[in-house]
Amino acid sequence: MSANPKDRHKKYHSYLAKRVNQISPSGIRRFFDLLASMEGVISLGVGEPDFATPWHITEKAIESLEKGYTMYTSNLGMPELRQELSRYLKDNYNLAYDPDSELLITVGVSEALDLTIRAILNPGDEVIMPDPCYVSYSSCVILAGGTPIMVPTNQKNNFEISAADIEAKVTNKTKAILIGYPANPTGAVMPRDKLAQIADVARRHQLLVISDEIYARLVYNVEHTCFATLPGMKENTIFLGGFSKAYAMTGWRIGYAAANKEIIASMTKIHQYTIMSAPTMGQVAAIEALKSGEDSSTEMVEEYNRRRMVIVKGLNDIGLPCFEPRGAFYAFPSIKSTGMTSEEFAERLLIEEKVAVVPGSAFGQCGEGYVRCCYATSLADIEEALSKMKRFVAKYRKV
Amino acid sequence: MIKEILKILENDAQTTTKQISTMTSTPSAEVAKLIKQAEKDRIILKYKTVINWEKAGEEQVWALIQVKITPQPDVGFDSMAERIYRFPQARTVYLVSGTYDLLVLVVGKTMHEVADFVSQEIAHIEGVQETITHFLLKRYKEDGEILEGEEGIKRQPVIL
Numbered sequence: 136m137s138a139n140p141k142d143r144h145k146k147y148h149s150y151l152a153k154r155v156n157q158i159s160p161s162g163i164r165r166f167f168d169l170l171a172s173m174e175g176v177i178s179l180g181v182g183e184p185d186f187a188t189p190w191h192i193t194e195k196a197i198e199s200l201e202k203g204y205t206m207y208t209s210n211l212g213m214p215e216l217r218q219e220l221s222r223y224l225k226d227n228y229n230l231a232y233d234p235d236s237e238l239l240i241t242v243g244v245s246e247a248l249d250l251t252i253r254a255i256l257n258p259g260d261e262v263i264m265p266d267p268c269y270v271s272y273s274s275c276v277i278l279a280g281g282t283p284i285m286v287p288t289n290q291k292n293n294f295e296i297s298a299a300d301i302e303a304k305v306t307n308k309t310k311a312i313l314i315g316y317p318a319n320p321t322g323a324v325m326p327r328d329k330l331a332q333i334a335d336v337a338r339r340h341q342l343l344v345i346s347d348e349i350y351a352r353l354v355y356n357v358e359h360t361c362f363a364t365l366p367g368m369k370e371n372t373i374f375l376g377g378f379s380k381a382y383a384m385t386g387w388r389i390g391y392a393a394a395n396k397e398i399i400a401s402m403t404k405i406h407q408y409t410i411m412s413a414p415t416m417g418q419v420a421a422i423e424a425l426k427s428g429e430d431s432s433t434e435m436v437e438e439y440n441r442r443r444m445v446i447v448k449g450l451n452d453i454g455l456p457c458f459e460p461r462g463a464f465y466a467f468p469s470i471k472s473t474g475m476t477s478e479e480f481a482e483r484l485l486i487e488e489k490v491a492v493v494p495g496s497a498f499g500q501c502g503e504g505y506v507r508c509c510y511a512t513s514l515a516d517i518e519e520a521l522s523k524m525k526r527f528v529a530k531y532r533k534v
Numbered sequence: 535m536i537k538e539i540l541k542i543l544e545n546d547a548q549t550t551t552k553q554i555s556t557m558t559s560t561p562s563a564e565v566a567k568l569i570k571q572a573e574k575d576r577i578i579l580k581y582k583t584v585i586n587w588e589k590a591g592e593e594q595v596w597a598l599i600q601v602k603i604t605p606q607p608d609v610g611f612d613s614m615a616e617r618i619y620r621f622p623q624a625r626t627v628y629l630v631s632g633t634y635d636l637l638v639l640v641v642g643k644t645m646h647e648v649a650d651f652v653s654q655e656i657a658h659i660e661g662v663q664e665t666i667t668h669f670l671l672k673r674y675k676e677d678g679e680i681l682e683g684e685e686g687i688k689r690q691p692v693i694l
Contacts, residue, residue, distance in 0.1 A: 181689055183689070185689070437541075440557075441542065441557040441558075442557075444556050444557045444558070444559065445553065445556050445557060448556050514546075514549075514553075518553075
């Protein structure tokens with residue numbers, strides 16, 4: 136055994152799978168390490184609700200634990216949860232999914248996305264997605280042996296992905312279009328007519344559409360369009376959703392996929408061999424959320440909306456132009472006036488003012504020049520962060 | 535719009551007109567006008583602070599008094615209630631359904647003081663048939679705020 140730690144590192148590196156080495160450990164790792172080492176930071180970084188799970192939901196899970204519901208569930212998820220979910224999707228979107236064959240309960244949307252991609256991709260298949268987008272989209276595709284094809288989006292177009300830009304990237308290897316609106320990190324929401332144009336492209340080229348709608352419930356003064364409700368799209372859409380954001384249930388780890396039964400069956404094969412079943416207590420909590428979580432959810436959405444108004448106006452006022460995000464809980468201001476890269480900006484802001492934001496570059500090349508500010512945090516913190524950012528921007532502003 | 539403003543103020547009375555204006559996309563002058571009107575209409579009664587006096591080192595004795603009233607000709611519950619709520623010691627007075635009629639929340643410096651108030655003042659009011667006094671032993675939650683043991687939610691420093 137070599138005593139030199141460097142040699143040892145080399146040795147282990149050689150054991151690792153090539154496709155794992157292929158995905159870059161987030162380029163802003165250093166920044167996160169720095170953040171973890173600091174105290175008293177106001178964080179606009181964490182992408183999760185700052186509310187605790189509504190008590191009636193938690194209460195049901197506690198009750199189930201007391202009764203001894205601590206075993207595996209069906210691979211697909213508890214029948215009652217699938218039935219409630221089927222009802223929910225019918226009531227909200229008028230979509231009829233068979234609870235026994237067209238719904239799969241997963242460990243958050245993260246697992247649902249991974250399963251979807253592994254279930255449909257062959258090596259070399261291409262998946263078209265917006266840039267910037269949520270960090271796991273491209274990595275999941277690469278891990279499955281596919282190639283992510285990025286379509287640039289920009290502030291001028293409110294970070295909406297255009298059907299024409301998608302179509303320009305279609306090749307004979309294209310398998311699917313992967314979109315996630317309302318979007319992380321931009322907060323963009325796609326209007327129905329523009330989604331319909333994407334549906335046309337999918338139809339013309341016989342592509343699947345993977346639609347990550349985890350933020351569906353968090354929209355402000357606009358309506359969310361569920362992609363599968365577009366004419367003829369239900370059969371070709373893999374619709375992903377979950378409980379984390381709408382009901383403040385991130386730690387419970389419950390998401391779902393709704394799709395054609397053959398796709399769900401293939402996803403279930405992977406799921407049963409790798410995960411078995413989603414956490415039982417989380418599923419019990421999810422049933423309660425679907426049955427009577429609407430009011431608590433609405434209350435949280437109203438509160439996010441108030442904070443959204445404050446942060447968007449605040450960012451614009453201090454000289455960080457920010458388009459109005461209509462969904463999720465992120466503001467995505469441009470920091471170009473400082474002349475810094477987004478990583479530099481985030482790192483210096485953290486060190487000098489103890490405010491954490493996420494560099495836009497973490498979400499793709501087109502995120503460069505922007506930072507993601509999550510407003511799922513108290514109003515007092517938002518106000519304080521804004522005043523610190525104001526001082527910071529004033530100091531470094533070019534022009 | 536006024537209901538949205540009221541919700542914001544109920545949660546935090548210190549929210550400024552300017553902040554409310556931003557949150558609701560309503561001009562500041564309009565917000566100020568609506569608040570003024572709500573104050574005038576006594577929809578907004580008062581702006582106060584929820585304080586944990588015990589933590590501040592100030593002993594207070596609270597008691598819930600159940601008051602049973604003997605119905606009398608020409609004297610309604612409202613006027614009976616008024617005779618009680620005129621006392622500053624009676625912080626909260628409700629008319630309730632069930633085995634008694636008025637629920638009175640009383641505060642004093644000592645148990646003795648509270649007991650005196652009940653026996654000397656409330657019990658002596660004509661028409662008061664019976665009182666039952668429950669001294670408060672511990673306050674867990676006040677006006678929607680948990681007083682002890684709540685340290686906020688524990689978010690881990692994850693980022694994406």
